Amino acid sequence: MNKKDFPIFKNAELVYLDNAATTQKPQIVLDKMNEYYTQYCSNTHRGSHDLGNRATQEYEDSRAAIAKFMKVTTDEIVFTKGTTEAINLLASSYVKNNFDTVILSELEHHSNILPWQLHDLHIEVIPVDKDLNIILSAYEEILQKNPGSFISITHISNAFGIVNPVKKLVEMGHEYNCKILIDGAQALAHVDLDLKDLDVDFYAVSAHKAYGPTGVGALYGKYELLEVMDLYQGGGSMIDDVNFEYSTFLDPPFRFEAGTQPIAEVLGFKEALLYIQKTKGLHAHNASLLDYAKKELLNLEDIILYTQAKNVSGNISFNISGIHHDDIGILLSKQNIMLRTGHHCALPIMKKLGINGTIRLSFAMYNSKEDIDKTIRALNKAVRMLR
Amino acid sequence: MSDRSILDEISLLSDELDLFDDVMDKYEYIIELGKQLSPLDKQFKTNLFKVQGCQSQIWLHPYEKEGKLYFEAGGDALIAKGLVQILIRIYSGHTPLEIMETDSSTLKELHLSEIISSGRQNGIASMLKRIYTFAKETSASQTATTSFAKEREDEKF
Numbered sequence: 001m002n003k004k005d006f007p008i009f010k011n012a013e014l015v016y017l018d019n020a021a022t023t024q025k026p027q028i029v030l031d032k033m034n035e036y037y038t039q040y041c042s043n044t045h046r047g048s049h050d051l052g053n054r055a056t057q058e059y060e061d062s063r064a065a066i067a068k069f070m071k072v073t074t075d076e077i078v079f080t081k082g083t084t085e086a087i088n089l090l091a092s093s094y095v096k097n098n099f100d101t102v103i104l105s106e107l108e109h110h111s112n113i114l115p116w117q118l119h120d121l122h123i124e125v126i127p128v129d130k131d132l133n134i135i136l137s138a139y140e141e142i143l144q145k146n147p148g149s150f151i152s153i154t155h156i157s158n159a160f161g162i163v164n165p166v167k168k169l170v171e172m173g174h175e176y177n178c179k180i181l182i183d184g185a186q187a188l189a190h191v192d193l194d195l196k197d198l199d200v201d202f203y204a205v206s207a208h209k210a211y212g213p214t215g216v217g218a219l220y221g222k223y224e225l226l227e228v229m230d231l232y233q234g235g236g237s238m239i240d241d242v243n244f245e246y247s248t249f250l251d252p253p254f255r256f257e258a259g260t261q262p263i264a265e266v267l268g269f270k271e272a273l274l275y276i277q278k279t280k281g282l283h284a285h286n287a288s289l290l291d292y293a294k295k296e297l298l299n300l301e302d303i304i305l306y307t308q309a310k311n312v313s314g315n316i317s318f319n320i321s322g323i324h325h326d327d328i329g330i331l332l333s334k335q336n337i338m339l340r341t342g343h344h345c346a347l348p349i350m351k352k353l354g355i356n357g358t359i360r361l362s363f364a365m366y367n368s369k370e371d372i373d374k375t376i377r378a379l380n381k382a383v384r385m386l387r
Numbered sequence: 388m389s390d391r392s393i394l395d396e397i398s399l400l401s402d403e404l405d406l407f408d409d410v411m412d413k414y415e416y417i418i419e420l421g422k423q424l425s426p427l428d429k430q431f432k433t434n435l436f437k438v439q440g441c442q443s444q445i446w447l448h449p450y451e452k453e454g455k456l457y458f459e460a461g462g463d464a465l466i467a468k469g470l471v472q473i474l475i476r477i478y479s480g481h482t483p484l485e486i487m488e489t490d491s492s493t494l495k496e497l498h499l500s501e502i503i504s505s506g507r508q509n510g511i512a513s514m515l516k517r518i519y520t521f522a523k524e525t526s527a528s529q530t531a532t533t534s535f536a537k538e539r540e541d542e543k544f
Binding site: 324325326327329330331334335341342356357381385386 | 418
C-alpha cells in the first residue's frame with residue numbers, strides 16, 4: 001500500500017525488506033524538511049524574529065503531535081537522537097544514581113544492554129521460553145529478589161518480532177516498586193500506542209523506523225520523573241540563568257535538549273507520524289504480510305524458524321540449514337532484494353540459540369505479497385547456487 | 388600467487404570477472420573459488436587470527452618465507468571465502484614493499500562492492516587492512532634486522 005508515496009520506489013526493481021533497520025521515507029516527510037530549509041530555516045527557542053518564531057512553533061507543534069500519537073502530554077516528550085540516546089540519557093540522568101539493578105530480557109538489542117553496562121549497573125536477565133516469549137514466572141522471581149529495581153524491556157524484538165506483554169510487565173514491575181522503560185524502537189510503526197493505558201514510566205522511540213528521518217527520536221517520561229532527573233548535557237537553550245558561580249535551568253522537557261536540535265528532522269518526524277495515522281489498515285496489512293511470508297517460508301526445504309509464537313509483529317527471522325546467512329544476504333542483494341542478515345545487534349539471544357545470525361524479513365506499508373514471492377524465488381536461486 | 392606483479396594480477400582478475408555479463412554468474416564463480424579455498428589448519432582458527440568486522444567468520448594466517456609474505460585463510464561462508472581467495476591470489480608471494488607500494492584502491496577495478504566498501508562490518512576490508520599492516524610490520528622488522536646485521540658487521544671493523 002502507498003508505494004507511490006515513496007520516491008525510492010521509482011526504482012521499480014527494488015524490494016526493500018529491511019524495515020526493522022530503517023524504513024523508507026514518503027515524499028511528504030522529505031517535503032516538510034525541505035520546507036523548513038527553504039522557507040523558515042532558523043534556530044529555535046532563541047531571539048524574536050519571525051523566522052525563528054515560525055521554526056520554534058513548528059518544532060513545538062511536532063512535540064505536541066508526537067505526544068498525541070503516543071497519548072501522553074506534550075511536556076513529557078524529550079527529543080533525542082533516537083532510541084539509543086534516549087536509553088543512554090536515562091541511564092546517565094536517572095538510573096545510575098537511583099538504582100543498583102537493571103532487569104532486562106534475553107531478547108534485548110545491544111542498545112538496551114550497553115548503556116547499563118557502561119554505568120556498572122548490576123544486570124538481571126529474564127529468560128525466554130522455546131518460542132522466545134518472556135517467562136513470566138522467572139520475571140516474578142527476579143522481581144521478588146530485586147524489588148525497587150529499574151526494568152528495561154523491548155516492546156517488539158528487533159530480531160524475532162516477538163511482541164512482549166507490556167501492560168502485564170509494567171503491572172508486575174510496579175507491584176515490586178520498580179520503574180520501567182519500554183524500548184519502542186520497533187513498535188512505533190507497528191502498534192497503536194497508548195502509553196498512559198500501558199502505564200509505562202518511560203518509552204523510547206526512533207523516527208527513522210517509522211517512516212521519519214534519521215537522527216531524531218524521543219524519550220517519553222512521566223512528568224514527575226522527568227522533574228527529578230539529573231541534567232544530561234549542558235548547552236544553549238536549556239537554561240534559565242547562567243553565572244560563573246551557578247546556573248539555573250528550564251523545566252523539562254527543555255532542560256534535556258541542550259544545543260541546536262535537528263530541527264528539520266523533528267519536523268519530518270511529525271509528518272511521518274501523521275502519515276501513519278492517515279494510513280488505514282496499516283497494522284492489518286503488515287500482519288497479513290508476515291503470515292504470508294511465514295507460510296511461504298515453511299514450504300522451503302531445510303527452513304529453520306525460531307518461534308511458533310502468534311504474538312509476532314513486523315519481522316520474521318530464519319535460516320536455511322547448512323547455508324550461511326551472509327551468503328544468502330549477498331545473493332539476494334544481487335537480485336535487488338534488500339534484507340538483513342546477521343546478529344541484528346542482539347548477540348545474547350543469538351548465543352542462547354547457538355547461532356551466529358539469521359536472515360530477517362521486516363515489513364512496512366509499501367511491501368506486498370509480490371515482494372515476498374520475489375524473495376522466495378531469489379532465495380531458491382541462492383540456495384541452488386550455494387549447495 | 389604467481390610471478391605476476393600485484394597490479395597485473397588485479398588487472399587479470401578484473402578481466403576474468405568482467406567476462407560475466409550476469410552478476411549472478413559472477414557470484415557463482417566467486418562461490419566456486421570459495422569452495423576451492425584450501426582448508427585452514429585448526430591451530431589458526433583462533434581469536435588471534437580472526438578478522439574483525441565480518442558478518443561471517445574469517446581467519447587469516449599471514450607468514451613470511453624468504454623475504455616474501457604468504458597468506459592462508461579460512462571461513463564459514465562461501466562468498467566471503469571466495470573473496471578471500473581473490474585477495475590471497477593478489478597479495479600472496481610478494482615482498483612487504485611490493486604490497487605497501489600498491490594502493491589498495493586499485494581493487495576498485497574488480498567492481499566487487501564487498502571488497503571496496505569500507506563499512507565497519509566489512510570483514511573483507513578488515514582483512515585487507517590486516518594484509519597491509521602485516522606487510523608494514525614485517526617490513527619494519529626486516530629493516531631492523533638488516534640494520535642490526537649491518538651494525539654487527541660494522542662492529543667487526
